[in-house]
Amino acid sequence: MNRRWLPWTFVGPALLVLGAFFVLPVLAALLLSFTDFDLYALADIRNMRVVWFDNYLEVLSTPLFWKSLLNTLYFVGVGVPLSIGASLGAALLLNSPLAKFKGLFRTALFAPVVTTVVAVALIWRYLFHTRYGLINFALTHLGFAPIDWLGDPHWSMPAIIVFAVWKNFGYNMVILLAGLQSVPVELYEAARIDGASAWRQFRHITLPSLRPVLLLVAIITVAGYFQLFAEPYVMTRGDPLQSTVSVLYYMFQQGFEWWNLGRATAIAFLLFALTLLVTRVLLRFGRRGEESGA
């Protein structure tokens, strides 16, 4: 009896905490999204009514939700390829046998990953400042007109994307670098003997070998970028003209500024469903490519 129960003293506490503070809230969220839980229900739970799919229907008929969805898709659609491109470029440079001081460069390029989003977002808010920002200073120096980065609805999301790429590319760079280091050197040697150019080696050896790692990195990054929140919260507060309201920011506003907790939970579920769908499609797409490529 002792032997049978002993393992539970090891896993029990952790599972209890996960059950109580993760599984239970997620299940409760599903129920909550079918109610009109709001400020009045917060004061007295008897004010809560079951409204079934009304929250979902209402959210789906709110223009601001669709706007936040488009903004988020813009951020994911442009931000993810740019981030992975930057990661891959940096990893290739670091992996080059010609590179010196690899450890030092790797540390420098990785540093933004461990910094606090809010704190570095403040730096970038000033770098993007229309009048005093260094980015506009550089632009005018190169002969371009200054851009009202965080004040012009056309440029606010690109500014946030630039910031996100800077903040995050080091993470995938490290994973891709490990992937590059596991490509057998003999493949490159054979290609060189055959006279293959650097580009052809990249195209026919590096990329195919990296495929599974790239797929993994893409899925992690997509899932992470769908959760855009702190960047617009600090840099733009969702403005100008709501051009940087992300789905999660919209959820935060609904839930914790207007206390429509039922509706906010519905938004969280819609975002979750969308993230699952997109990562699923990506996984299937990536795997199919693998088969046909082989």
Add this chain to the structure above:
Amino acid sequence: MTPRTAKFTVNGALLLLALVVVFPLLWMLSVSFMQRGEASAFPPPLLPAHATFANYRELFEHAGMGRYLFNSLFLATTVTLLSLAFNLSAGYAFAKLRFAGRERIFQALLGALLVPAQVGMIPLFLMMKWMHLVNTYGGVIVPCLTTAFGIFLVRQYARSIPDDLIEAARIDGAGEWRIFLRIILPLLKPVIVTLAIFSFLNTWNDFMWPLIVLSDREWLTAPVAIASLSREHVQDYELMMAGSVVTILPVLALFLVLQRHYIQGLLLGSVKG
């Protein structure tokens, strides 16, 4: 391309990239030592004309930054220590102990990794409210006590411990907890360091949950506090940069000292496929 120009191109590109990446951090440091209003000029100055600690003094004497940093430090340390205890024992059990439903529960844990935290965030907030944990340290700590990722990381690592070692200790009559504390824990040292940095950095840098669960000034963490300060001091670049410096410095320093472990953990965690 001759070998020499190739070498020059690769290293030149790396140097340029590293400068661009590190520049915002250096600039933050520089602006934090500038006099009030000095950064609001065109062209923007790169270095302070007369370096001053005035911004830091203002931060700690009037803006209460000391308190916020203490809150962050206390929370990150507590979460790290407690979550280590939960995750290490559970991760070890999933790797080495036999119990009914082990594989099925572990699969469920892997499934939990796919669910983003904000799905359950609102009910969690209500739970914290009913437990009177809103605006307390407990509200931040309790939901972070254990993570599916932490358990997963420990399990992956603990699987490499030979069964014979544990079996031999059992034959010698050692109890399971004694084996865990005396024999296993020392062997898990690398993953303990890795997990400790991860949970310290994640707790320190976390923004959304502390923003939701803490609203009284005295309990705010450093990131939440500088976000709210930045709304009151929109024009005070120098002050805000000093705030960013003190928020980033502890985690950046910790990373620089222990980066090998951090990057190992990152790789170990990402090959879960």
